[in-house]
Amino acid sequence: MKAVLGLEDGTSVVGDGFGVEGTCSGELVFTTQMTGYMEALTDPSYAGQVLMFTYPLIGNYGVDPQNFESPKVHAQGCVAREIAPVPVARPSVAEYFEENGLLGISGVDTRSLTIKTRTLGTLRASLIVGSDDGDEAVMRARSARPISDIDLIGSVSSPEPYRIAGSGKRIAVIDLGVKRHILESLGRRGADIHVFPHTAAPDEVMAAKPDALFITNGPGDPRRATDAIRCVRDLAGEMPVIGICMGIQVAALALGAGIYKMKFGHRGANQPVRHRDGSIYITTQNHGFAVDEETLHEGCTVSYRNVNDGTIEGFENRDLAITCVQFHPEAHSGPRDTEMRFFDRVYREIP
Numbered sequence: 001m002k003a004v005l006g007l008e009d010g011t012s013v014v015g016d017g018f019g020v021e022g023t024c025s026g027e028l029v030f031t032t033q034m035t036g037y038m039e040a041l042t043d044p045s046y047a048g049q050v051l052m053f054t055y056p057l058i059g060n061y062g063v064d065p066q067n068f069e070s071p072k073v074h075a076q077g078c079v080a081r082e083i084a085p086v087p088v089a090r091p092s093v094a095e096y097f098e099e100n101g102l103l104g105i106s107g108v109d110t111r112s113l114t115i116k117t118r119t120l121g122t123l124r125a126s127l128i129v130g131s132d133d134g135d136e137a138v139m140r141a142r143s144a145r146p147i148s149d150i151d152l153i154g155s156v157s158s159p160e161p162y163r164i165a166g167s168g169k170r171i172a173v174i175d176l177g178v179k180r181h182i183l184e185s186l187g188r189r190g191a192d193i194h195v196f197p198h199t200a201a202p203d204e205v206m207a208a209k210p211d212a213l214f215i216t217n218g219p220g221d222p223r224r225a226t227d228a229i230r231c232v233r234d235l236a237g238e239m240p241v242i243g244i245c246m247g248i249q250v251a252a253l254a255l256g257a258g259i260y261k262m263k264f265g266h267r268g269a270n271q272p273v274r275h276r277d278g279s280i281y282i283t284t285q286n287h288g289f290a291v292d293e294e295t296l297h298e299g300c301t302v303s304y305r306n307v308n309d310g311t312i313e314g315f316e317n318r319d320l321a322i323t324c325v326q327f328h329p330e331a332h333s334g335p336r337d338t339e340m341r342f343f344d345r346v347y348r349e350i351p
C-alpha cells in the first residue's frame with residue numbers, strides 16, 4: 001500500500017503505508033528513543049502530533065498492551081524508516097495499526113526529515129495512506145490547524161472523576177492526559193489517588209480533602225489548561241503542588257510566568273538533565289513547550305536544566321511547596337534514574 005507524507009514547507013515523501021487507508025494531519029515531531037515505541041504511541045501527550053522515530057527499526061518486539069501508557073494510540077500517525085514484521089506470538093505494529101484503524105508510513109528517510117525538523121522547527125504535516133499524491137498531502141498539511149488552536153486536553157482527560165484507593169496520603173490528580181505509570185508510581189508509594197477531569201474547579205478538588213495536588217502531563221499548548229491553572233493558583237499554599245511535564249508548565253503559568261514553544265522540543269529516552277547539586281541524570285522527555293526562565297517568579301529555584309540546551313527541566317518554590325519537573329521521572333519507556341529521587345521525595349514531603 002502506498003503512502004505519502006506532506007509537510008507545510010512543500011516537502012513530500014512517498015513510502016509504504018501500514019495500518020489502514022486514510023488521512024491524518026498534525027504537528028510532525030521526532031523522538032530519539034530506541035525502544036518503547038508503544039509507550040510513546042499510547043502516551044496521550046502525543047495527541048495532535050504525527051510521531052516520527054529517528055531510530056530506524058521500529059516494532060522489533062511487536063505490540064504488548066502491558067507496555068501501553070493509556071488504552072489506545074494517541075499519536076495521529078506514525079513515521080518510521082522500517083517497521084519490523086515480527087514472527088512471534090504478539091501482533092506486529094503493522095497488524096495492530098490495521099486492527100485499530102491507525103495510520104503509518106515506513107520506508108521513508110527519517111534522517112533527512114529529522115534534519116529538516118531541526119533546521120526549520122516543528123512543521124505541520126499530513127499523512128495519506130493509500131495514495132502517493134504529494135501535492136494533496138502538502139495542501140492538507142498547510143490547512144491543518146496549529147496545535148495551539150485545538151482542544152487536545154479535552155480529548156484525552158478523563159470525563160469523570162475516579163479513585164485509585166490507597167492507604168497513604170491523599171493526592172488529587174488533575175488529569176490533563178495522564179500516563180498510566182505516573183499513577184502507578186504514586187500508587188506504589190501508597191497514595192490514595194483521586195483523579196479529576198481537567199475541568200475540575202478548585203472547590204471540587206478541595207471537597208476530596210487532598211493532602212497534595214498533582215498536575216499531570218498532557219497534549220498541546222499548556223495555556224489551554226485554564227482550569228488546571230486556576231486550581232494551582234487557588235490551591236498553592238494550601239497544600240503541596242507537584243507537576244510533571246505539562247504540570248510544570250501549568251504551575252509556571254499559575255505563578256504568572258510565561259511559556260514558549262520550542263523550535264523542535266525534546267522527545268526521547270536519552271535526554272540529559274543536570275540537578276543543581278551537579279548530578280546528572282538521563283531522562284525520558286516529551287515536550288515542545290518550555291518555561292520562560294526570565295519570567296519565573298522570584299521565589300522559584302531552578303532545580304534541573306537540560307544539559308544540551310540549558311532549558312528549565314525543573315523548578316521548586318519552597319514557600320508554596322511547589323515541586324515540578326519537565327522530564328518524566330516515571331520513565332516508561334526510558335531510564336528510571338529519577339523515579340526514586342522524584343517520587344520518594346515529593347511523597348515524603350506531603351504533610
Ligand SMILES: NC(=O)CC[C@H](N)C(=O)O
Nearest residue numbers: 217218220245246288289
Ligand atoms: N508530555 C507533556 O506533558 C507535554 C506538555 C506539552 N504538551 C508540551 O509539548 O510541552
